[in-house]
Amino acid sequence: MAYQLEQLKKKVRLVCATGALLACLQGAWAIQPVSANFTQVFDAQSQALTIWKMADNPDVFIFDFPGLVYQGRSFNRITQFTEQQFTEPYPKVLNNQELASYIQASRRTQSDFAFGHDVLVSELVQFFNYALRDKIELYPEELVIRDFLLEQELVRFWRGFYQAMRPDAVVLAVPQTQHRKTDEPMITAGARYTILLHELAHAEYYTNSHYRKFCQRFWYQTLKQEQRNAFKNFLASSNYSVENEELLINEMQAYLIFTPDRRSFSAHRLGISDLELQSMRDAFRHGAPPIALPMSVPGGL
Incomplete structure (x- = not known):
């Protein structure tokens, strides 16, 4: 040393x-x-x-x-x-x-x-x-x-x-x-909660291979092309490198499920209806393997 x-x-x-x-x-x-x-x-x-x-x-x-x-x-x-x-x-x-x-x-x-x-x-x-x-x-x-x-x-x-x-x-x-x-x-306390939860969702994706593989299947097999494009446009507006598919999948799961603050993520910001966003969330939660993070969190923080 x-x-x-x-x-x-x-x-x-x-x-x-x-x-x-x-x-x-x-x-x-x-x-x-x-x-x-x-x-x-x-x-x-x-x-x-x-x-x-x-x-x-x-x-x-x-x-x-x-x-x-x-x-x-x-x-x-x-x-x-x-x-x-x-x-x-x-x-x-x-x-x-x-x-x-x-x-x-x-x-x-x-x-x-x-x-x-x-x-x-x-x-x-x-x-x-x-x-x-x-x-x-x-x-x-x-x-x-x-x-x-x-x-x-x-x-x-x-x-x-x-x-x-x-x-x-x-x-x-x-x-x-x-x-x-x-x-x-x-x-605020609500903002800290959202940021911490969002970042820990990335950690879950990196360190849990079962969860990561599920997210990849969800991106390619469950989401429609227009829904994937909606996420690409949303992330591009924040200067993410949208040519990096792995980055897109990781950000998708963190925003979709683990970002309860509507100022950071919402159906409006994604360019879809509230009903469609809820349907995407329901499908994700239904198929996801068990993880330590809460899959349902209060919104509107």
Whole structure:
């Protein structure tokens, strides 16, 4: 471990000042994941970053942020890399100016570019390797994620590259409840519940092969072509890479069943009738295998 750390420091000095690197390492290694269930995570309040490990699924880690700008500086660039690149000839980690321009062109800010995030460790390894190769100067908040992965032995740094030790582990990000700030919107308890549930639905898709296969069958065999197109149009409006069919299926199940806030997802936003949306939900619930997440949640949060 000591040898790997020394090699890591030498390599990262190309893209990060030494002082910032050491601060990131110390900050990340001071944070240890806390085992918790859904209710414990939802009810928690903290003025500092908390990292949870789901008690019923230890392959799922949740970064719980006391602020949307803090969360955005940690995960926005990663989400742009994993979910929103569809015109680039090859995957590319945006530099700070490119990221700022991209967010501005999306009519978003660091605080509302995305309210929750989900990413596989294998995708994080790709992100950090591309950033290292292209000498992209990452934010200190992003380096905290990288160093957490190293400390938890989800990733190792070996012979000049990051390698996934647990590629199928999942990292999520959600915000704490908060009042409206000058540069950040309010996060109500209902919004936090929706974001947490939605992101955990992605984790279920990643880590439960039976559930994932059911979602794929539902997409291809149960939904009609016009219904699939409705989801594509809905997701395209939020800059998702709709050429990625696996991403579409994952987002479909998370929005269809696990996004009770009508401001985030509704029949109107999908461009269909309430009756058709309810029929789709009924068909999904009827065929889905048992999972830990609640399949029926109150709407109108």
